[in-house]
Amino acid sequence: MRVTIERSNLLKSLNHVHRVVERRNTIPILSNVLLKADGTSLDLKATDLDLEVTEATAANVEQAGSTTVPAHLLYDIVRKLPDGAEVMLAVEPDGGSMSVVSGRSKFSLQCLPESDFPDLTAGDFSHTFRLQSTDLKMLIDRTQFAISTEETRYYLNGIFVHTIEEEGGLKLRAVATDGHRLARADVDAPSGSEGMPGIIVPRKTVGELQKLVDDPDLSVTVEVSEAKIRFTIGSVLLTSKLIDGTFPDYQRVIPSGNDKELTVDCAPFAAAVDRVSTISSERGRAVKLALAEGLLTLTVNNPDSGSATEELAVGYKNEDLEIGFNAKYLLDITAQFSGAEAVFLFADPGSPTLVRDVAEDSALYVLMPMRV
Structure with missing residues (x-):
């Protein structure tokens, strides 16, 4: 040669x-x-x-x-x-x-x-479809932070991709969860994806894909079988085994009766959470949200180093509520938002909270509370 x-x-x-x-x-x-x-x-x-x-x-x-x-x-x-x-x-x-x-x-x-040199024999793919790289990037970006790193629950170590019938038609959906938070994102299902099997794309594959789909003009060809997935992105061909496991029924953990609505400006909220969490212990990182009409008070107590509080003017008109969250998880979710405002829907201090980006209704997030 x-x-x-x-x-x-x-x-x-x-x-x-x-x-x-x-x-x-x-x-x-x-x-x-x-x-x-x-x-x-x-x-x-x-x-x-x-x-x-x-x-x-x-x-x-x-x-x-x-x-x-x-x-x-x-x-x-x-x-x-x-x-x-x-x-x-x-x-x-x-x-x-x-x-x-x-x-x-x-x-x-x-x-x-x-x-x-080993060859990763691809076999036959049952479904083939094309997806704009911007759509694929959105599905990955909105969900990948919630992938579990706990090897014992290997079936959570990836993004669950499947098609689902919604009010607006058939959607291609990506879901990731680590048991503490859940991220879900949808795009219109492309032609050819109908009836595809539900698959779990591994974390490492997701990371490589994220680096390859940064050109917004690219169209990505996706081929799927029960055991493997292949992406053709320009001159790059990426073939991966899928996680052989059953993804849990994520629909059961998405709350439907949360009626206490909080609207916050994303950037000031994220900055305030970041500031008060400076004092928290790395392990716990719990921040308490105390809600009253028009006012949110963020509090962090750390017996070893002290405490911190900060107040924010917010849109809230329900009864007073106190609830705690992992500060890192709050920041991970707000980092996904493209709009200026976020909506939190609460039920009570012990139940999952629903979070949405006001500007983008194709993604939603679920966050489990912490005791504070």
Whole structure:
């Protein structure tokens, strides 16, 4: 194999694929990126056996061929080369090493044979549909913060994606919860998604997707089966296993009878929560919301360091109420809002609270209270 490629093109592709490779691997081949040169392109592929990313990039191929080299090492080398440089990749005749040459710099990397590289066999996909990257980004951004990191409840370690019939027609819905808070977002279901199975997309896959869908003009092709999902985003192909588990019936925890309505200005509310929570212990981070007509008082007590209070003028006309929340969870939710105002719907101090963004009715959030 002998290829010449622009540094910027190689760096962009390596940036997409090398993130999948774990820093520590007991299987040496999983530390490597597969390079395959053919025709006028260089294909790069990396995998961790659950997630696979492939990208093709334009290159001047003098001699077709393929090999695998350490992914993070190659990425670091290319990243440190000067802007505008050309990079030549050439595999030695014995196949045991690959030269990386640019200007006066020359590196030699150990190779492992392509035959050892695992292939994440995709199988057949039962449903295929296209989604604007802005819609996919919205579904991810509005829900990913609520994904659980608790490995014992592995079925919560991802975003549950499914279709559901609503008043306005069929919706494609994303839901994430960690048992303390729940986030739900909807977009109009694209053609081809009807009847797709409910799937749980793993946290790592969600994180990679979030980085790939930052171009608002892109259209994303999504292919779904019972066990795998594949996204085609421009020249990038991302294939992932799905979490094999049953997502809980999230509809049961979304309250319907909450009648005490609080309207707050998002930015001042978030800033006030952030200020008073400075004094809270990192572990608890409980902030008390005391509601009276037109007034919200935020209070944090920490027996080790002191206390803090702050008052805000709000829209509230119901009976007085005191309720406590984890400050971090409040800030996570308000960070999702695109509008200036948020609405909180309360029932009582011990019941789940419903939170909505006034400017965007496609997302809603549920927050479990804390004792304070």
